[in-house]
Amino acid sequence: MSGAVRTGDGHGRAGRVLSGLAVAVGCVLFLGGFAWGAVLYQPYTVPTDSMAPTIGRGDRVLAERIDGAAVRRGDVVVFEDKVWGKVPMVKRVVAVGGDKVACCDRGGHLTVNGEPVEEPYLADKGPASPTAFTSTVPTGQLFLLGDHRMSSLDSRVHLSDSDHGSVPRGAVKARVDATAWPMKSFGMMPRPAAFEALPGGTSQPGPLRLVVISVVAGAVLILGGAAYGPIARRMGRRGRGGTAAVEGGGARV
Template structure:
């Protein structure tokens, strides 16, 4: 065998080994990403427009499974409470235990402990609520509003109930991280709550999960494509070598 033949054969074996490794690593990342996502997230279909425009009725979202103790102001959460109909609902947490919440100030903004909160996620540019309200949230409870303030049935409707419309932290099962379909990207943590005590929650690992799956797919496809591509290039190289031999003859 000529030196060229041995070199090509060595390259071919190395390429095959690397392509096999790429496929193996890709499978691990792809399957691992799906398993990780299934453990951390629960898919959920939003039933109403009460959180419009952040999420719309029928949107399929990814909600990170969390404990109620992890909830911060500004989070959009999935919760279930008997007083609210004992079915999963989606609302935004605007106040936590110990907060004094009121609406509206002279500029139409909601206030928490006397501090006005900017809410750019609201669709309307008018007051943060069409009806005035105020409440003191008991410890261990959460005060929740829909982003569609004109039609949302939320803590404002339950102000006369025990707890002044709040629900226990234990009622929360998940926090929305992203709109999966139609593709809507991440559900942002509002900066308006960041200056308050406790700050806002950190985004979940949805980017890492999606990145793991996407990289896995790329490695699998790239590794699987190596064989056919190498075969085509090898045939072209063989024809070129034969043509040169014929020309030299």
């Protein structure tokens, strides 16, 4: 009489169920994350170096679609304005309706309502603007500057316009949340601390991190669940080989 070592298939069935569940949940997270991101965010390519070094020429950015009412000082926004050429532009909001913005004080700083603003993101180490200016921003408008003040064509160029160089809040299409390309520049867009003390404070980042986490977690679950089948079959073949060895070497009565 010979004895055979057998293993139940209960664990195998449970594994298959769990792997299928992992793939299903992974698909929901992966596809849902992509859909969520597509609804909230739009990619833009910045064609100039006017926002360097924050955003370089040719960089690809992800901008959250927002209403202009949500814009705060310090935000980097995508906007279109017919006076500026009716093409998408990327600039930084330094003042909002009712603010008096000027440059430069004795320390070379930009001032908003008389308060100097530290701007560590500027490309140039000298004054915050190579040309002096003063403007009172009309209600409902935004005053925008590039971070590369030596080359940026921004609100300073339009000071003689009826809106004193500003654009309507409604011209804003999106707020830049991250740089997506090139990889060396990949990362979230920091919110400058210099504007926090001013009325209204600064804005909070959008849900881009959650979107990325959802997509990555979904991909991991899909790959993990899909890998269960081949791994289980390989382990099963090894187990059957061990069983055969036990059967072949068993004692006879």
